[in-house]
Amino acid sequence: MAHVERSMDQQGSAYSLFQTAIMLEGRVRARTEELTGLMHSLERSNTALVAAKEEAETANRSKTRFLAAASHDLLQPLNAARLSASALADMPLTPEALAISGQIERGLQTIEDLIKTLLDISKLDAGVVRPAIRPLRLSDLLAGIAASFQRTAEAKGLRLHVRGRDCVVASDPVMLGRIVQNLVSNALRYTASGGVLIAVRRRGGAVRIEVIDTGCGISPAERALVFEEFYRGEAETLDSEPGLGLGLSIVQRMAATLAHPLALASRSGHGTRVSLTVPLSPAPPEAEARVGPVATRLTGAKILVVENDPATADALARLLRNWEAEVVVFRDLPGVKAAGDLAPDLLILDYHLDNGACGLAVAEHFRSAAGVLPPVIVTTADHGAEIAAEVAALGWELVHKPTRPAQLRALLTALLARTAFSSSPAAC
CATH class of the missing domain: 3.40.50.2300 (Response regulator)
Incomplete structure (x- = not known):
């Protein structure tokens, strides 16, 4: 009897194991089918992502070509308008007419800046801009920028200084100049009192160009937004001539194109420091021919x-x-x-x-x-x-x-x- 009971228990255990095996096999089959479905879904997603990427790149190239063609057509009538406005300003006009002429000129300048900046952003995003890196004397570049903004600073009662050692850096002079110009312009726009300092500090095999202002500063919530297109900041309404909101966007793109690290530090109510790290050049800058003063009349030409x-x-x-x-x-x-x-x-x-x-x-x-x-x-x-x-x-x-x-x-x-x-x- 005991033998029969043991035999039945063994059969029961074997049957139980058989059922368990069948159940596990079903779960494995279901999980395998689930994983297979997920793999197919991932393959479809990857294919869709590749297609979307190609579509985006094609659209970006098309945007660049469109902006290039559109900018040419837009700049033609704008060119005629600016030349006509300048010719009008040279004529004998009443003070009111001169003021209107000046307003027209400023409006045309804003349109020109917007078109050119949008085209620059498009080219930078498309990767068609190739920087021409060469040795560049930093003091000459910064002195010229400071001189161009001196009148703007004085009109607002601000100080504008350049401080630091003279260095020869390796960069594209046009793009580097554009970066610093935009930073100084932005600093002056958001500074009501005090001033702006352009500082040069050596850091090993590189120099750090810093544009420091005593302006309103940037809140932590805004710091991730100031480099976006058309973002003007909360304090923009304090300026009588608001910008386009594209200056810092151009700065970020050009700095990335030049591989010059860009950093921002700011305290609300105390000011902002934006720094750009530029490598030193082992070679001296090329000598530039200087042109002497010339006459300013074209009579009879x-x-x-x-x-x-x-x-x-x-x-x-x-x-x-x-x-x-x-x-x-x-x-x-x-x-x-x-x-x-x-x-x-x-x-x-x-x-x-x-x-x-x-x-x-x-x-x-x-x-x-x-x-x-x-x-x-x-x-x-x-x-x-x-x-x-x-x-x-x-x-x-x-x-x-x-x-x-x-x-x-x-x-x-x-x-x-x-x-x-x-x-x-x-x-x-």
Whole structure:
């Protein structure tokens, strides 16, 4: 009897184990199916992520191309408007009319800054900006920036100083200058009393450029937002001329492109310090040729303008005539050829003409016809590096639209004075 009971117990245990095995096998099968489903879901998600990434990159490239094309079309009428506003300001006007002219000029400047900044952000995000790193004397760069903001600081009753040892750093001078300019501009905007200090401190094989202000400071909640596009901060309404909210966004992107670490420290009500770490350069900076002072009158200068946009051509001609220059205007090379013998003292050529023509062909026409080419200024609303390199290789001057009248006048007088000096008997 005991033997039978033991046998039945063993059978019961075996059956129980069999049921347990079946149950475990079912759970394993269910878990396997669940994991297989999850793996398929992850594969689909990964495929969707790859497709989304490719779509985003394509959209980003399309955005860059669109902004480049749109900026060219927008800068053309803006260029004509700025030239016309400058010509208007040169005329005899009542004080009220002069004030309105100044308001127009400031408004056009704001539009220009916005378009250019949006285009810069697009290029930086697309990774198409390639910095030109070279040795750069920091004292020259910072002194120029401080001088450009000195009047703004004095108008607000603020002190603006540069302090620190002179160093030679390795960076892109244009991008580094833009970073420091934006930091100083931002510091002055948010500082009501005290001042702004641009400090240079050596740190091993690098230097730290610090822009320190005694302004309102940045609250902890805002510090993660100040580098975002169009964020202006809580204190922006205290300034009579609010910014675009893009300065620090450009700073962050350019610093990342240059691989210059950027840091921010601030205390609400006490001020802000933004620092940029730049590597020292083992090589000395290249010597730059210095241009002496030149005359500022264009009386009697014969200037030939080739510009396909009628509004821009009319505004530029009016401005040059206000400066007492003799101006002839053409839309294209056939018009220049049809005019017969021309002996201009200087050429101002738009790069992009109608029907895909290039303004550089006009200069080559004068070179081949006369054997001597007068000074050439090439204007364009295209800020691409290719055009800049092409014009530089030819030894001509490039002016980006919208044209700054003061900059154009200084360039004209310098080129005409240089030509007159080189052609005089005393120069032989």
